[in-house]
Amino acid sequence: VPPLFGRLLTVADEDPSAPQAIVLSYGTWRDLFGEDRGAIGKTITMDGVPRAVVGVMPASFSFLGGPSAFYVPARFDAAFRENRDQYFIQAVGRLRRESSIQQARSEMETVAARLRRDWPVFNTNLKIVVQPMQETIVGGSRSQLMVLMGAVAFVLLITCANLGNLLLARTSGRRREIAVRQALGAGQGRVTRQLLTESVVLALIGGVLGLIVGKLFLALLLAAQATTNLPRSDEIALDGRVLAFNFAISAAAGLIFGLVPAWQLGRGPSSEALREGTRGSSSQQWTRSALVVAELALAMVLLTGAGLLLRSFDQLQRVDPGVRHEKILTFSVRLPHSDATFFPASIERIRAMPGVRSAALVSQLPITGRGIGAWLNRIDRPLPPGVNPTGEAYRVVTPDFFETMGIGLKRGRLLQSSDRREAPVVVINEALAKKYYRGEDPLGKPIYLGAPENRLFQEGTIVGIVADTRDAGLGSDPLPTVYIPLTVMPTWNGFWFVIRTRQQPTAVVSRARAIIRELDPKLPIRNVQTMDEVLSTAVAPARWSTMLLGVFAGVALVIAVLGVFGVLSFLVTQRTRELGIRIALGAAPRQVRRLVVGRGFGLVLTGIGFGLVGAIALTRYMGSLLYGVTTTDPVTYAGVAGVLAAAALIASYLPARRATRVDPILALRAE
Structure with a gap:
């Protein structure tokens, strides 16, 4: 470049x-x-x-x-x-x-x-x-992006199915008009072209409205994903490519889903169609029902995916990060060269600031990644020749680090200000103790980090075991970690400051910055954030995926429910005479309601059944996005099916109630 x-x-x-x-x-x-x-x-x-x-x-x-x-x-x-x-x-x-x-x-x-x-x-x-x-670049985000792409495709298909139902209902009401035109000599091709043109224009209008909504939604989307590290998110924009794709998809949707009603109405004049008040053909009724079932099935798949992500996010929120994150300010400082006096002096002055409970240094902030690592060697149990040790994470800290972060001591003692480089000591976490000392007592055992010819320190004695922290992410297992006192590695040139305050953490930022500037005017402080913000960033990708898929699932639910409502409303309109006769012969309102709701309930059950099969088949690709929940979680499936069924049945009840108000005299006279 x-x-x-x-x-x-x-x-x-x-x-x-x-x-x-x-x-x-x-x-x-x-x-x-x-x-x-x-x-x-x-x-x-x-x-x-x-x-x-x-x-x-x-x-x-x-x-x-x-x-x-x-x-x-x-x-x-x-x-x-x-x-x-x-x-x-x-x-x-x-x-x-x-x-x-x-x-x-x-x-x-x-x-x-x-x-x-x-x-x-x-x-x-x-x-x-x-x-x-x-x-x-995209490997870590591929599953997330594919799920969201699938959600977009499903919403498009559900919308297209609704468009198809709308066109079927509209053309069914025009059967007499089209039949008259055909009787007067209009050819099938001309009728089909007119109907397809109308459906494409309708779809393009929807595409324009979608662009307007999309522009508003895009700003919210980009703001919500600011902390997710989505690759190349800064390049997302409604540019010419998006506009062209939008209009192409809109035109294709209008063309494809307008073919069936256009074909059905353009098959030639029908004496039955010339009679006013004729019901639609059985093939049209079957097509409308099939489209509604497809909408419900697709909505079931989307809602299941959103439900799984929501359950996973809830489980993630319940994970103990291993630190007490309230009222902690963090920022980083990196020296251009080694200086054994700068960091001890700066942390002492910050510790003495008004409003500060405690303050410490750490080479890699908890919850932000593994950080640097080195080979761990047990001196009391050397490995066989030709076998390499395993690389483990380590953090250089000051003694107050554990108290400041609220990391509990499990056994032994914590690091102390009296620990010296001449007699190195280290503290390990529970994950490392389980990995290297299962069935043994690690306290007092000697270790070193690095290669034999290039050790970080000659020999360090394990003096304490502390609780685990979720450094690789809340959804990952704790990493085996060694904590090394700053006195053992005094020339480390980059640290995070962690400051526990008595007030709002941001209130001490200006004074902390002034202290660093007084010690070295050329040094900036970077990455100023509270520990609450660090944890929020840790769950940001999961939160963003859950929110986005939830929005798509909500849209799908609304469209599918409207589809049920539309089909049943049209059914009531078509069967007005039949319903009037039933009422005239003594049918009770509840029987009429049961007839209409039963029709809707049959569509709902069929759609949920197909949706369950599709959800089981497709959600298995979401495994890498989930934590603490399986892709076949029965609670999620049952809950989603219940929500979809309840919403669809409510939509069924409204046309059913209208059906009970049919005046039998007017219904019979209309025919």
């Missing part, structure tokens, strides 16, 4: 002795320089390091599906390049035109095999994963 102007980063920029360079995103260039092309060569300071602007990327560029503010060269010193137990780097490459992804995978497996052979201590289980960039 060429830059908008300036140049891209080069290999020469990676040289530690080269001038510091930076390429800006379009948004950063606009915000900092007001789209001034004279920005090239100007210096900006990032993380305390002055960098010269060498280029600006176009507005359309996004890397791995997410926004980036700027791009700087990766500079690795000799020690890092020789370190063979770090596996966090991702490589991006472009295949030759004649090469395939399978060939790339084969070549990288050859490289991995060579690394396993040459450095077995570090690479016994090494595997290099090669996948298309599209898979990297």
Whole structure:
């Protein structure tokens, strides 16, 4: 991708002795320089390091599906390049035109095999994963997007079925008019073209109204998904492609679902159709009933999917995150270089602020991901030769971290300010104790993290076991984690501040920012948020999917119920004479109501039956989106069937009540 102007980063920029360079995103260039092309060569300071602007990327560029503010060269010193137990780097490459992804995978497996052979201590289980960039960007969202795409398709089909029923009812009322026109010489083709034109125009009007509603809904949708990390969501817009697709689908829907009524009415003149008040043909009645059953079945599938997501979201909300998140402010600070004095000094001053109960540092905020990891080695039980240890997560913390976050102590003791680097101690969580010390007492056992030749610390004694936190997400199992005191790793250069307050957390932001600025005027604080917001972000994808599918399911329910109402209302209108005769012969109102409601109940039961089969077949693809509930959850299926049946029966009752008010004298006279 060429830059908008300036140049891209080069290999020469990676040289530690080269001038510091930076390429800006379009948004950063606009915000900092007001789209001034004279920005090239100007210096900006990032993380305390002055960098010269060498280029600006176009507005359309996004890397791995997410926004980036700027791009700087990766500079690795000799020690890092020789370190063979770090596996966090991702490589991006472009295949030759004649090469395939399978060939790339084969070549990288050859490289991995060579690394396993040459450095077995570090690479016994090494595997290099090669996948298309599209898979990297949308892979985690594919199931979510496919479910939502299916929901859109189902709502479209339900709407089209309703359109078909509307056209059937409309054309049935025009049978005499069409028959007269055919008797006067109008050909079948002319009649069919007229009816199809009317149905397409009706569908296009619906498409225009849909665009208006869609524009309003899109703003709400984008606001609701702001924290879901949906790939390329910033590019969602009602552009020309959407408009063209909308009108194409609308025209196709009007054409396809207008064919049946047009064909039925255009089959030639009928002496029966020339008689006023004739009921529709049995084939039309069957078609209308089939369309309503299809609507109900599709609505059943959508409602079941929404119900499963709602139940899953409820289960997710009930998960204990392992922390007390009320009244906690968090923000991050990263130093451009190692400084063993900055963080201890800053946390002490923040701890002394008015309104602060406690404050601590942690290298990776809870609930926000695994963070960095390293091999865990038990000194008391070394692994057999040729077997690599497992990489586990670790967090560097200050002693007050557990109290501040409300993470309970299960056994042993917590970290203390008296712990020193010369005699390292660590605390582990319950998940790690269960994995490595099942049936044993881990307290007092020695461990180290990293490769034998490159340890984070020489030997750390386990002094305590704390409760688990859901760091990989509320829907994931707790990760085995080691907590290392800052005194053991004093040169760590990036931390999260966690501050428990006596008042609203945001009230201390300005003072905390001032303290950081006093210690280093060039350092910004980033990612300011409360712990409540962190937890809200953790469930944002589930909440967004549930909300969106719920909206589609609600729309489907309303349309399907209107379909039942429309068919039964039309049925009452068509059978006015029959109902009048029944009433004249002594039929009670409840018998007439039972007749109409029974017809509706039959349609509802049939639709629910087909819908259950479809739901069982299709919701199995939602498994990756659910937590704490199966795709065949009987409570959800029963609840959805009950809601759909109740709504449809209410819709059936209204035409049934109208049927009891038929005047038999007027009904007989009308015929």
